[in-house]
Amino acid sequence: MDKLRLLEVFVATCDAGSFAAAAKICNTDPSTVSKAIGRLEAQLGFTLFQRSTRQLSITATGSRYADTVRKLLQDLSSCEHELSHLNDSPGxxxxxxxxxxxxxxxxxxxxxxxxxxxxxxxxxxxxxxxxxxxxxxxxxxxxxxxxxxxxxxxxxxxxxMDFLLCASPDYLAARGTPRCADDFVQHSWIGFRIKQTQQLQPVFLPDARGEYRLYEVQRSHITDDGEAMAAMCVDGLGFAQLPHFLAKQGLQSGTLVSLYPYYRPPQPxxxxxxxxxxxxxxxxxxxxxxxxxxxxxxxxxxxxxxxxxxxxxxxxxxxx
Known part of the structure; x- marks a missing residue:
């Protein structure tokens, strides 16, 4: 039995006035209560209760100790209630x-x-x-x-995170629409440099069967800012393979078009x-x-x- 449980049994015994009554409060048997009080007294090195065949009475030392234990248990209960309330309330x-x-x-x-x-x-x-x-x-x-x-x-x-290959309508009107992956070598590309690795984000294009493959392209422009990349694409500076959350506003407003269906990297x-x-x-x-x-x-x-x-x-x- 841990120290906290011993203290709870001690307070119950103080309140009930007997081991038998305390056992009912603690949902156990009188023998367990008696042994718990004896274990607590052994730990403390002083007597908490005077025992006789007819009655159980708390000592002066036990009474003083009970005041402190009650306050400790009340403070602990109040703290747990407060923390539980904070954890359960959206605040x-x-x-x-x-x-x-x-x-x-x-x-x-x-x-x-x-x-x-x-x-x-x-x-x-x-x-x-x-x-x-x-x-x-x-x-x-x-x-x-x-x-x-x-x-x-x-x-x-x-x-x-889905990627869409985007360009502005004005860019396509001026430079033409690629019909296959090989046609993209003739076009301008906007590249994205990943800040953590300083590597360029790879470009994936579909083959004739619609299967996306890694494709090497020359980037005419490079940025490490995603919103700048999308804006440069809207401004007609070239193609960009944009994450769906970057492409959404331009596609919905008509300032961007998507050439192919979305590409979703397979990595977990x-x-x-x-x-x-x-x-x-x-x-x-x-x-x-x-x-x-x-x-x-x-x-x-x-x-x-x-x-x-x-x-x-x-x-x-x-x-x-």
Missing amino acids: GTLRINSAACYGHLYLQPLLQAFCQRYPAIKLQLEINDLHVDIIDNDIDVALRTGFVKDSRLVARRLSP DNGVFAIYPKRDYLPTRVRVFLQFISNALEAAGESTNHTWAEGWPALINFSN
Whole structure:
């Protein structure tokens, strides 16, 4: 029996006045209560109760000790109740870290509605492309494209990350529309440089059967900013293979067109993920945020295994 349980039995014995009555309170038997009190007295080195065949009476030392133990147990219970309330109520500070493009285009437009629904939650929002240590930086949830395996973290996929090969209508009018992959060597390309590795994002194009393959192209322009890449494509500087969340606004407004159906990398870490520390009890502020953003994405045609890009019309077919 641990020390906390011994103290609970001690207080029950004080209140009940006998081992038998205390046993009923503690849902055990009188012998167990008697042994527990004896074990506690042995640990303390002083007598808590005077025992006789007819009655049990607390000593002066035991009475003084009981006052302290009662306060300790009450403080512990109050603390547990308060922490449980905080954990169960959608309040407190929610610390979010998001990849820049996704944060600007997908997350930020949702924040007003989230704060209106949960006014007790205060946001601390970091938007950058730095892969920070979530635990060391006390971050509740990070929104990232891809993830690194870490036994301390949970990676929950919000959606796949689909890529669309885009160009502006003006660029196609001026330079012509490629009919097959080999035609792209005659065109300008906008490349994306990955900040962490300094490598260029690979380009995948479909062959005659519609199977996407790695394709080497010469980039006329290079940027390490996704939104700049999309803007350069809208401005007619060349083709760009854009993630669906970067291509969405241009495609919907008609300032971009998609040449081929979407491409989805097969790797298990492909996608947009909500990443958060692994813990026994997920704070309610984190749980309601994850549910809120999942519902918002579903309303926009995205879920764990789908994006709106699956149904977006392509300008040309694979057979053309």
